[in-house]
Amino acid sequence: MFKQSSIFQYRLEDEAIDLRKQAEGMAHGGRRNELLLIASRIETSVKWLDSPGLRAPT
Template sequence: MPARRSPVQSLTFEYRLAQEAINLRLQANGMPAGVRRTELLRKARQIDVAGEINNWLSSPGLQPPT
C-alpha cells in the first residue's frame, strides 16, 4: 500500500496565522466589552506572538544554545 501524502498547503504558515489574528480582531470589534471580547483579543495577540517566534526560529542567524 502506498504511503499517504499530506495535503499541500497553498498558503504559508505565517499568512494563515496573520489571517486568523485578523479574523479574531474583526469578531472582537463587533462585540460589546466583556469576557468573550477580551478572550478573542488575547487569542489574536497570542497568534501574533506565535508568528514572531516562528520568524525567529526560522531565521538564518539563529544560534544554538551554549
C-alpha cells in the same frame, strides 16, 4: 515557491486579523477579551516563528 512554514504563518496572521475583526463588533467583556487574547498569542507566535535566533520555551 513558498515554504510550508511561510504559508502557515500567513494563515496564522489571517486568523489573528479575523479574530480582531470579530472582537470589534462585540461589547466589552468576556468573549471579546478572549478573542483579543487569542489574537495576541497568535501574533506572538508568528513573531517567534519569524525569528531564527529564538528557541522554543522549555
